[in-house]
Amino acid sequence: MTSRQFMRVRADMPPGHVRTPAYLRGKCGWVERTLGPFPNPEELAYGHHGHPLPLLRIRFTMAELWGSAAEHPDDTLDAEIYAHWLEKVDAPHAP
Amino acid sequence: MPHDHHDHLSPSGHPYRPDGDRPLTYWQQMEIAIRELLIEKGVTTAAEINAQINAMDARSPANGAAVVARAWTDPAFRADLLADASAASRAMGYDIGPMRLIAVENTADVHNVIVCTLCSCYPRNLLGLPPDWYKSRAYRSRTVKEPRNVLAEFGVTLPDRTTVRVHDSTADMRYIVIPARPGGTDGWSAGDLAPLVTRDSMIGTGLAKRPAV
Structure with missing residues (x-):
């Protein structure tokens, strides 16, 4: 699995229309596939031109999301996250 | 027990549902206003809106x-x-x-x-x-x-x-x-x-x- 590109979702909590679920912020996963580009929904929501952004499907383990409360640690959750919410990381776990 | 007589049950045995005779909510009014404006300004027509509703209802x-x-x-x-x-x-x-x-x-x-x-x-x-x-x-x-x-x-x-x-x-x-x-x-x-x-x-x-x- 050395080819996995791990990403961390930014842990920010900005106001306004955001399509990055709060429960994924600060969490690390890997790129399942890259989609887009799609117009940035955070700009579209306010009537602005939506700048095109890559949209990445990030796969998280349930262990990463819920820790010891995970129902089954190896189950996964995939979500679509816009590129500006992601930063490349080496380690598979959030600090 | 369809034939029991309870005030809250219809003759078919299902509970009555309130009629919902409430005033329109803010967002219902907004939807109607925008739809009417779009028609009035010629952006779309009532027939096109109905056609879209019918097309969605036909999907299953x-x-x-x-x-x-x-x-x-x-x-x-x-x-x-x-x-x-x-x-x-x-x-x-x-x-x-x-x-x-x-x-x-x-x-x-x-x-x-x-x-x-x-x-x-x-x-x-x-x-x-x-x-x-x-x-x-x-x-x-x-x-x-x-x-x-x-x-x-x-x-x-x-x-x-x-x-x-x-x-x-x-x-x-x-x-x-x-x-x-x-x-x-x-x-x-x-x-x-x-x-x-x-x-x-x-x-x-x-x-x-x-x-x-």
Whole structure:
């Protein structure tokens, strides 16, 4: 699995229309596939031109999301996250 | 007990539902105002709006069932569907508009289930309107945290060795699950198989029906 590109979702909590679920912020996963580009929904929501952004499907383990409360640690959750919410990381776990 | 006399039950035995004679909410008024303005300014017409409503009402899970049944019987189509589900659905003749669809396949090792935690994104342009429970806060919040418990409540109990993959439909893509083809259907045509494909099996909260013995 050395080819996995791990990403961390930014842990920010900005106001306004955001399509990055709060429960994924600060969490690390890997790129399942890259989609887009799609117009940035955070700009579209306010009537602005939506700048095109890559949209990445990030796969998280349930262990990463819920820790010891995970129902089954190896189950996964995939979500679509816009590129500006992601930063490349080496380690598979959030600090 | 349909013939018991209770004030809160109709003659058919179902509870009466209040008529909802309330004033329009803010957002209902806003919808009507915008719709009337769009018509008044010639941006759209009442006939076009009705045509869109009729087109949406005409979509049903039967469309998705036909897609799944074909994927079960036509390996080249299955490959196309997994590569680009929008293009494959259009090629089958379904008018899915601008919808971008991803198909995820259940196998002996993997079970997929779809949810939208942010709102209620659903592949309406193929499957029609979503079930009410899909939009409920309980389904949306619990499926990402305890999918196996949620699935068990739908009657789907999965062995530990099966990996559950939850797909949170957070942005531009919509999802359809290709359920596992039930046993005992060798040699069946796509037309025979389609009735086994339920709406819930394409959301991942159900399995395809087994053939009647």
